[in-house]
Amino acid sequence: xxxSIKNIKKELDNSQTILLVMPSIEYNDDIVKIVKELSGKSIxxxxxxxxxxxxxxxxxxxxxxxxNIVFIDAISKTIKKVxxxxxxxxxxSSPGALTELSLVITKFVKHNFNYLIFDSLTNLxxxxxxxxxxxxxxxLVNKIKExxxxxxxxxxxxxxxxxLIKESGMFVDKVIDLEKK
Amino acid sequence: xxxxxxxSSKNKVIISKKDSKKDIKKNTSQKNIMIVDDEPDNVTTxxxxxxKNGYKVLTAVNAEDCLNKIKAGDKPDLILMDxxxxxxxxREIIPKLPKxxxxxxxxxxxxxxxxxxxxxxxGNIVDFIQKPFDINELLKxxxxxxxx
Numbered sequence: 001x002x003x004s005i006k007n008i009k010k011e012l013d014n015s016q017t018i019l020l021v022m023p024s025i026e027y028n029d030d031i032v033k034i035v036k037e038l039s040g041k042s043i044x045x046x047x048x049x050x051x052x053x054x055x056x057x058x059x060x061x062x063x064x065x066x067x068n069i070v071f072i073d074a075i076s077k078t079i080k081k082v083x084x085x086x087x088x089x090x091x092x093s094s095p096g097a098l099t100e101l102s103l104v105i106t107k108f109v110k111h112n113f114n115y116l117i118f119d120s121l122t123n124l125x126x127x128x129x130x131x132x133x134x135x136x137x138x139x140l141v142n143k144i145k146e147x148x149x150x151x152x153x154x155x156x157x158x159x160x161x162x163x164l165i166k167e168s169g170m171f172v173d174k175v176i177d178l179e180k181k
Numbered sequence: 182x183x184x185x186x187x188x189s190s191k192n193k194v195i196i197s198k199k200d201s202k203k204d205i206k207k208n209t210s211q212k213n214i215m216i217v218d219d220e221p222d223n224v225t226t227x228x229x230x231x232x233k234n235g236y237k238v239l240t241a242v243n244a245e246d247c248l249n250k251i252k253a254g255d256k257p258d259l260i261l262m263d264x265x266x267x268x269x270x271x272r273e274i275i276p277k278l279p280k281x282x283x284x285x286x287x288x289x290x291x292x293x294x295x296x297x298x299x300x301x302x303x304g305n306i307v308d309f310i311q312k313p314f315d316i317n318e319l320l321k322x323x324x325x326x327x328x329x
Contacts, residue, residue: 053293075290078265080272080299096267 003178005033012038012115012150015173017141019121021165022178024156030178031119032062034152039064041114044149046072046105048095048123051079070113072104096127098136105140109147116144120154121168122161134167141171212327215239215257217247218287219266223312227261227287230316231323243267244274257282258327261310264288264300275304283307283326287314 011018022030035043047055052071059066066088074092076082082091090108092101109116118140124133137153144151153172155165157179169175214236218224228238239255241247243266251257260278264271264286275284285308286300297309307326310319 049289050291051293051296053296054291057293057295075265076296078270079288079290079292080296 003176003180005030005037005178008034008037008152011174011176012152016149017144017151017153017172017174019153019155019165019168019172019175020178021155021157021175024158026178027154027156028058031154032058032064034117035059035069036062036064038115038117039068041068043069043115043117044072044105044108044111044113045069046074046101046116046118048074048120050119051076052089070108072101072108074101094127095123098124098128098132102136102140106143109143109149112148114150116149116151118151118153120156121164122154122156122158125161125164130164130167133164134171137168138171211235211237212259213237213239213255213257214323214327215241215247215250215255215260217241217244217260217266218263219243220263223263223287227319230320234320236323243269244271245269248274248277251278251282259307259323260284261287261323265290272303275306278305280305285310285322285326287312289313 008018020034035045045055050058052073053076055071056066059069069088071089072092073089074095074097076089077091077093084091090104092104095101105116121133121137124136128136141151153168155161155168157165157177165175214231216224216227216231216238217240218227219242224240228240231238239250239257241250244262245268247260247262260282262271262284265288278284282305284304284306286306287310289312291311292300300306301309308322310322
């Protein structure tokens with residue numbers, strides 16, 4: 001039986017950092033369901049595979065209010081001219097700019113958002129090798145631990161990235177595989 | 182009948198000596214497509230499809246490489262350009278490319294409809310093809326843009 005996304009809020013009450021392993025085929029539906037569950041509280045959404053514009057469009061289509069969501073967008077700057085920040089969106093130069101990404105996320109963590117959604121660890125591997133990605137995650141989780149922010153890290157369930165998923169599991173409080181109960 | 186015998190260093194189709202003059206004439210009017218992508222697997226896949234369908238194919242590993250190859254004399258009718266690649270951002274290279282060359286973006290990145298329209302309003306951008314794409318859809322689009 002598949003894990004129910006409806007439990008995600010409860011899981012985050014018990015575990016501050018969660019690694020969510022998602023089947024790629026249902027990924028686009030699952031990201032909507034998760035934000036739906038968490039909406040109402042303040043969310044910092046880090047996107048590494050869609051523009052914030054695409055996410056806002058997707059969430060609005062699904063009747064999700066985006067007023068409480070601040071985006072850290074590492075995609076838009078690579079394809080169009082955008083300022084460093086604009087109307088609830090903070091732009092990072094590229095998904096591979098780990099230091100810049102880390103600095104911006106750390107700033108947000110200090111603002112004590114209720115939730116931080118990191119979408120996704122799998123995308124980082126397109127730009128960086130496993131070791132720097134694992135180091136980035138470990139450092140980010142440590143910063144989150146010093147705050148009250150609850151964080152969900154997405155990872156796509158792909159065989160080639162099993163090692164990163166296993167390694168990342170050591171840094172977070174809980175690993176949830178959406179394909180398993 | 183044209184036979185594909187081997188590929189040159191620029192991946193252009195070389196036609197067999199057995200081909201008639203008529204065939205050769207026909208092949209000189211083959212449309213030239215340049216694939217610009219940093220993912221070798223993507224390049225191989227798209228290249229194979231296009232070659233099989235009678236197009237000449239050029240390749241470049243990033244936007245800068247594409248610009249250099251065009252400056253050096255390559256004359257594609259259409260560039261299939263991955264929108265996100267390492268090196269100089271694609272949006273900075275596009276204005277430097279000749280206006281006569283049509284460009285279609287290939288994108289694994291999802292954008293909003295409004296962003297897509299904005300991208301299509303720039304210079305010679307003629308299409309936005311979302312990855313992963315259906316082979317037949319890609320061919321249909323290429324055919325629509327440059328003809329077969």
